[in-house]
Amino acid sequence: MRPAVCFIKADSSETGSDMSDSVKFRFDVDGSNFTTAGQASVQVKKNLRELGIPAEAIRRVSIAMYEGEINMVIHAHGGVAEVEVFEDKIVIVLSDTGPGIPNIELAMKEGYSTAPDNIRSLGFGAGMGLPNMKRYTDGMKIDTELGKGTTITMVVNF
Amino acid sequence: MTVKELCESAGFSPICLPDPEREVEGGYCGDLLSWVMGRAKSGQAWVTIMSNINIAAVATLCDTSVIILSEGVMPDAGVAEAAEARGINIAATELPTYEAAVRVSQLI
Numbered sequence: 001m002r003p004a005v006c007f008i009k010a011d012s013s014e015t016g017s018d019m020s021d022s023v024k025f026r027f028d029v030d031g032s033n034f035t036t037a038g039q040a041s042v043q044v045k046k047n048l049r050e051l052g053i054p055a056e057a058i059r060r061v062s063i064a065m066y067e068g069e070i071n072m073v074i075h076a077h078g079g080v081a082e083v084e085v086f087e088d089k090i091v092i093v094l095s096d097t098g099p100g101i102p103n104i105e106l107a108m109k110e111g112y113s114t115a116p117d118n119i120r121s122l123g124f125g126a127g128m129g130l131p132n133m134k135r136y137t138d139g140m141k142i143d144t145e146l147g148k149g150t151t152i153t154m155v156v157n158f
Numbered sequence: 159m160t161v162k163e164l165c166e167s168a169g170f171s172p173i174c175l176p177d178p179e180r181e182v183e184g185g186y187c188g189d190l191l192s193w194v195m196g197r198a199k200s201g202q203a204w205v206t207i208m209s210n211i212n213i214a215a216v217a218t219l220c221d222t223s224v225i226i227l228s229e230g231v232m233p234d235a236g237v238a239e240a241a242e243a244r245g246i247n248i249a250a251t252e253l254p255t256y257e258a259a260v261r262v263s264q265l266i
Contacts, residue, residue, distance in 0.1 A: 035210065036211075038215030038218075039215070041215065041219060055200075059220075062219040063219060066215065066216075122191075122208075123208045124212070128193060129192060132192055
């Protein structure tokens with residue numbers, strides 16, 4: 001995967017924040033190579049450290065984002081990850097054009113998984129992805145449409 | 159105790175130790191990467207039989223001090239190089255996971 005990182009000064013009216021500006025990172029998550037999954041999360045962790053974000057918030061963002069990245073690779077042939085850093089929170093938006101989630105309630109249950117065996121043999125696909133994303137963030141919203149794709153928005157306060 | 163000292167004292171074979179002076183603060187055992195990622199803590203020695211490239215990413219995100227591959231498992235091709243580049247320590251042992259963890263516990 002080749003992460004395309006860019007810093008964007010986001011306008012407050014676009015982000016809905018009362019902050020005057022923010023820092024934004026954008027990554028293309030390559031869905032063709034499972035072994036490179038996680039590079040965006042690792043890069044985000046590094047970037048957040050450089051910004052002086054508290055360690056626990058970085059950890060939560062990294063875990064949630066990594067789970068999302070893995071999901072995008074397993075189920076959706078990749079996608080786009082955007083991380084926006086505000087003064088008191090971090091907003092992660094993961095977008096893909098994959099098959100969508102047929103039953104969100106079921107997908108949110110720990111242990112429920114539709115991942116194939118080859119993914120399980122790598123230590124993933126245990127049905128912990130979405131539950132972990134929810135557990136380690138302060139807010140999570142799933143917008144999904146069958147055959148169109150899924151967008152997951154997560155917020156971590158600090 | 160540092161990672162280098164732990165490897166020497168426990169008889170773990172270094173695979174790559176780009177950060178040998180890293181302090182070991184406890185340990186964690188687990189092979190389900192999502193589970194480990196949510197629970198392993200910074201500074202812990204992570205004992206696992208998982209050998210694929212994703213362990214380097216998980217160790218980076220969790221900030222573990224060293225990955226200890228137990229049960230005679232060796233890393234897949236390219237893992238050591240990726241770990242080295244990220245500053246992730248990896249060691250290996252023939253010991254079963256439980257015994258490797260006990261040894262870590264006794265030494266640190």
